[in-house]
Amino acid sequence: MIRLDEARTKQWLRQAGLPVPTGAAAVSAEAAGATVSSFAGPAVVKAMVPTGRRGKAGAVRLADDARARAQVARELLGTQVNGFPVDAVYVEECISIKAEYYFALVLDGAAPRLLLSRQGGVEIESLSRDTPEAIVQAFVDPLEGLAPWAASELWLQAGVASSEVPMLAAISCLLYDAFCRADGLMLEINPLAIDASGQAQIVGAMMGVDPHAMFRHPDWAQSRDPLPGNPRERAVELANRRSPNGECQYIELDGDIGLLVGGGGAGLYQHDLLLSFGGAPANHCVTPPLSADNSKLKAVLTAILSNPSVRGLLVGFNFAQMARTDVRVRTLVEVLDEMEVDTSRLPIVIRLFGAGEEQSRAMVEGRANIHYMPRGTTLREAAQRIVELTAAARQPNEAAA
Amino acid sequence: MSILVNASTQVIVQGITGVQAAFDTQWCLQYGTRIVGGVTPGRGGERVHGVEVFDTVRRATARHRVDASVLYVPPAAVKDAALEALDAGIRLLVVTAEYVPQHDVVTIVAAARRAGAHLVGCNTNGLIAPGLCKLGGIGGMSPAEIYVPGRVGVVSRSGGMLAEIGLALKAGGQGVSTAVGMGGDGTTGMEMKDYLLLFERDPETDATVLFGEPGTNNEQQVAERVASGSIRKPVVALIAGQFQERYPAGMSFGHAAAMITDDTKTASAKRQMLRSAGVHVVDSLEEISPLLKRLGL
Numbered sequence: 013m014i015r016l017d018e019a020r021t022k023q024w025l026r027q028a029g030l031p032v033p034t035g036a037a038a039v040s041a042e043a044a045g046a047t048v049s050s051f052a053g054p055a056v057v058k059a060m061v062p063t064g065r066r067g068k069a070g071a072v073r074l075a076d077d078a079r080a081r082a083q084v085a086r087e088l089l090g091t092q093v094n095g096f097p098v099d100a101v102y103v104e105e106c107i108s109i110k111a112e113y114y115f116a117l118v119l120d121g122a123a124p125r126l127l128l129s130r131q132g133g134v135e136i137e138s139l140s141r142d143t144p145e146a147i148v149q150a151f152v153d154p155l156e157g158l159a160p161w162a163a164s165e166l167w168l169q170a171g172v173a174s175s176e177v178p179m180l181a182a183i184s185c186l187l188y189d190a191f192c193r194a195d196g197l198m199l200e201i202n203p204l205a206i207d208a209s210g211q212a213q214i215v216g217a218m219m220g221v222d223p224h225a226m227f228r229h230p231d232w233a234q235s236r237d238p239l240p241g242n243p244r245e246r247a248v249e250l251a252n253r254r255s256p257n258g259e260c261q262y263i264e265l266d267g268d269i270g271l272l273v274g275g276g277g278a279g280l281y282q283h284d285l286l287l288s289f290g291g292a293p294a295n296h297c298v299t300p301p302l303s304a305d306n307s308k309l310k311a312v313l314t315a316i317l318s319n320p321s322v323r324g325l326l327v328g329f330n331f332a333q334m335a336r337t338d339v340r341v342r343t344l345v346e347v348l349d350e351m352e353v354d355t356s357r358l359p360i361v362i363r364l365f366g367a368g369e370e371q372s373r374a375m376v377e378g379r380a381n382i383h384y385m386p387r388g389t390t391l392r393e394a395a396q397r398i399v400e401l402t403a404a405a406r407q408p409n410e411a412a413a
Numbered sequence: 414m415s416i417l418v419n420a421s422t423q424v425i426v427q428g429i430t431g432v433q434a435a436f437d438t439q440w441c442l443q444y445g446t447r448i449v450g451g452v453t454p455g456r457g458g459e460r461v462h463g464v465e466v467f468d469t470v471r472r473a474t475a476r477h478r479v480d481a482s483v484l485y486v487p488p489a490a491v492k493d494a495a496l497e498a499l500d501a502g503i504r505l506l507v508v509t510a511e512y513v514p515q516h517d518v519v520t521i522v523a524a525a526r527r528a529g530a531h532l533v534g535c536n537t538n539g540l541i542a543p544g545l546c547k548l549g550g551i552g553g554m555s556p557a558e559i560y561v562p563g564r565v566g567v568v569s570r571s572g573g574m575l576a577e578i579g580l581a582l583k584a585g586g587q588g589v590s591t592a593v594g595m596g597g598d599g600t601t602g603m604e605m606k607d608y609l610l611l612f613e614r615d616p617e618t619d620a621t622v623l624f625g626e627p628g629t630n631n632e633q634q635v636a637e638r639v640a641s642g643s644i645r646k647p648v649v650a651l652i653a654g655q656f657q658e659r660y661p662a663g664m665s666f667g668h669a670a671a672m673i674t675d676d677t678k679t680a681s682a683k684r685q686m687l688r689s690a691g692v693h694v695v696d697s698l699e700e701i702s703p704l705l706k707r708l709g710l
Contacts, residue, residue, distance in 0.1 A: 197515060
């Protein structure tokens with residue numbers, strides 16, 4: 013999920029016709045101060061981080077004139093709020109709030125789920141723990157959308173006054189449409205505030221959108237999570253972002269058996285098998301099935317072999333039905349040579365059958381300690397073999413240490 | 414016999430002019446699948462491996478009886494292509510694309526259910542009724558080497574593991590009535606229980622094997638049907654991904670669906686749930702065939 017920041021979320025909702033208070037993002041104290049030229053008067057300055065409980069963390073503060081806005085921005089910028097670095101603040105006109113409601117949409121199953129409550133302003137997690145009956149939940153039929161009468165019924169169930177229902181229903185329908193058009197996976201409006209004049213205002217807004225729908229939202233494509241801190245994980249994620257051909261993933265774990273798998277079911281199965289034989293994977297990974305472009309496969313292999321903990325490598329794939337085996341093995345050989353890996357000290361078990369297998373076997377023939385398993389070897393037998401070989405390879409290293 | 418397809422199933426391929434589609438079409442034709450047309454807007458009149466290309470699905474259905482469509486269109490085009498096939502009255506859709514936007518997935522899944530159509534996928538490598546018909550890339554260039562005709566129905570989250578199960582059955586002297594890759598996404602058209610209910614009604618299927626992963630309530634639904642008696646044929650289940658329980662919830666390993674969101678979605682919880690419902694849960698592929706034999710199959 014790509015989390016949009018508060019400015020982007022609110023911009024989207026404003027354009028969808030929703031009542032969003034005037035506000036602007038600022039990345040410097042000066043810019044925060046300069047916001048008075050577009051809206052003067054009472055304002056709040058908030059750390060722009062994708063997390064709740066900002067108020068509790070002291071990251072939402074009142075500031076009226078230019079100097080106060082700049083001062084608060086100066087204090088917040090560069091700090092961390094709930095673990096997120098504050099690279100920008102959001103300056104917004106201050107709304108006097110009479111009541112706080114809650115509205116959310118989640119798409120995590122076969123239909124969008126709507127959650128609403130009359131008790132907004134607190135975290136939904138604590139609300140669902142303490143007073144679950146205060147949350148009204150419903151699924152929306154994706155073919156029908158959210159009808160105003162259905163939304164009215166839900167707000168009535170939530171216990172709001174009849175006089176507020178038409179306004180809340182209209183806003184709910186607008187939010188639903190904005191959520192769908194944004195390819196939203198999560199939209200949380202908390203609080204959905206009622207101001208002193210009785211009008212609804214979108215005061216707190218967070219939205220997460222579908223990373224696989226960025227072809228419809230090119231402006232958001234760069235709003236991705238920060239890169240991982242581990243240099244090998246970072247390199248793989250960069251390779252992943254560089255080209256659109258399939259996806260790769262690399263997650264480093266605490267074992268010493270490198271695991272090169274496709275990433276679907278067989279990856280899970282082999283990981284379980286390694287553990288069952290007393291081995292411990294040094295990573296989990298996903299490599300794309302396409303063989304036209306091997307840059308992602310190469311990035312994952314390079315990461316695995318650069319991990320200083322790795323003492324063995326399992327190249328374990330299902331009986332290849334579509335991809336050619338020789339593309340994978342050629343990439344393996346390339347990376348081994350480029351990195352000058354001494355395989356006499358790093359056992360490699362290959363369990364890879366299918367198209368191109370003869371060429372694949374020829375490519376590794378004569379290389380020390382590369383065990384290309386005979387055709388028909390099961391995933392289980394290959395897993396057992398790499399656990400044994402890695403245990404044997406570990407001994408001299410540990411003796412030396 | 415088989416579920417969903419048989420020897421007379423007539424098929425179109427949407428996006429047939431693409432590389433993967435053309436490749437798979439060739440091997441499907443060789444296998445004997447009756448591919449009666451392809452669809453690529455703007456390419457009407459061309460031929461791919463002898464198959465006529467139409468501009469729209471309706472043009473193909475006007476010429477041929479079409480029972481099924483295999484969609485090779487890219488993720489961004491899946492929604493329109495699937496709705497077009499449903500609109501033309503096709504009642505079996507196989508959607509191969511991975512990474513289809515969620516909003517598009519829920520739209521086509523709902524549209525298929527409303528139309529009373531079977532939607533396999535998204536993110537599937539297809540299905541095969543050995544000796545009769547194969548849709549999609551399943552089995553690649555050597556389907557007969559992996560899947561031999563027999564009386565075991567197979568449904569799997571993973572196309573690769575489907576092949577491993579096919580090979581394990583073959584090694585044990587058994588065969589497959591129909592093998593389906595249901596797709597690895599969180600939301601799929603047909604769910605695991607839907608396939609098992611079809612196998613239940615298929616007189617040529619004696620038992621089923623399923624391969625599951627952490628995440629989603631697919632296996633829970635199966636357990637409920639087995640416990641309630643609406644699935645009575647023996648079910649053997651292999652659930653991978655127990656290792657994930659060593660790591661924090663919310664971490665995704667591989668398939669989009671294989672993410673644990675709560676304690677009922679772990680591999681261990683699923684195994685336990687299935688076992689108490691009366692499903693035969695195994696830890697490895699090697700156990701499947703001997704187990705089926707012990708059950709007299």
